[in-house]
Amino acid sequence: MGKNSFITNQTDLYFEVQNQGLEQRLQKVKLPENESKEIVVTKTIRTITDKVLGLLPIGEIITTILNWNDEIDQEMNEAKKTLLLEQYFNLTDKHEDTINKLKNMLTNPQGNVLFNKIIRILEDYPPDQELIHHLSTALRHIVLKENFQSLFEQHKFALSQIERLTPQALSILADYNNYPVFELQNSITFGPKVTSDWNSHFVQTYCTKKNITDKDIRNRVSHSITELSTQGFIEAYKTEENWVVCEVTSIGRDILPYLNN
Structure with a gap:
């Protein structure tokens, strides 16, 4: 099983593994002993005390957590978008035509907005096979219809309704x-x-x-x-x-x- 499939099909296990990585990073966020003594005396740097981790600098903890979260968010979104496009291509046997039509959508001002609307809906949910299937089908419908400018409001309305539903x-x-x-x-x-x-x-x-x-x-x-x-x-x-x-x-x-x- 590839990494993207692991993320989208076993999301709970993926987060369990990543949680261990966050724990390991936090374990490394410790002040040197001489700095710890100085901070205890001067209290000029904001710190927190943890029974296991000891004296920790808040700023570095925040940075560690945010960096970890950004990495996870990027990995998950990449996996979801990859699966979306894989399912989109699987809906047709004419891959060359499918690629060209998708390229036309992405390089059209209205089409690009619609594509990014689909991506935003996808990113607002945890990995969900049903949702990815529906969005890949919606993407295919929009791509095949083309005429992105004249159908823009119709497509945008439909995507807004899809976004309302589970x-x-x-x-x-x-x-x-x-x-x-x-x-x-x-x-x-x-x-x-x-x-x-x-x-x-x-x-x-x-x-x-x-x-x-x-x-x-x-x-x-x-x-x-x-x-x-x-x-x-x-x-x-x-x-x-x-x-x-x-x-x-x-x-x-x-x-x-x-x-x-």
């Missing part, structure tokens, strides 16, 4: 073709639209259809459905047969092309 909510929205119809007793409607609570009934039917039995995963699905419905991406409607169907709203449909190949 990765799992994006996955469930993208899976709209598998939304099941379900029963709902004693519902309140406004026309055909269901205005009373329907989320739990949908989640139960959806998880059964997807063979999701793990309680924690079901809870995450429930949270994502609530997220999608409260933010206006999905709504529920009664059919003529008195079943209930969940449908994607116009805002949700605006971003579906960015989530599906």
Whole structure:
């Protein structure tokens, strides 16, 4: 397993290893004995006392921690961006054409802004395979559409909506073709639209259809459905047969092309 894969696939273990590196660096941040005695007497330099590490200069500790954090941040962002582009290239067999179109995007003023918007969304999350998949698909959609100037506002709006949602909510929205119809007793409607609570009934039917039995995963699905419905991406409607169907709203449909190949 390469370093980038290790960072993105085993993030907790990566941080555990890096924590040991930080501990080792802090162990080295000690004042020479003669300086320690002088500081104790004069107190002209700010220090802290640690039971294990002894007398330490605060400024050097701060610098050590910040330098370590910058290195980790750079490594993680590099790994996430590498995986994003790897998945982008894996979405097509025509690599030469894919490279040329991506180059056109990066060298276009509007296209460059859109690319960096995707990178900023990526950097705001810990390594997440679902999010990287969705962003690579969005990148491919934007690249293939080209016309970066005329479609700039449309693309920017779609990316802003994607940024609002958690990765799992994006996955469930993208899976709209598998939304099941379900029963709902004693519902309140406004026309055909269901205005009373329907989320739990949908989640139960959806998880059964997807063979999701793990309680924690079901809870995450429930949270994502609530997220999608409260933010206006999905709504529920009664059919003529008195079943209930969940449908994607116009805002949700605006971003579906960015989530599906």
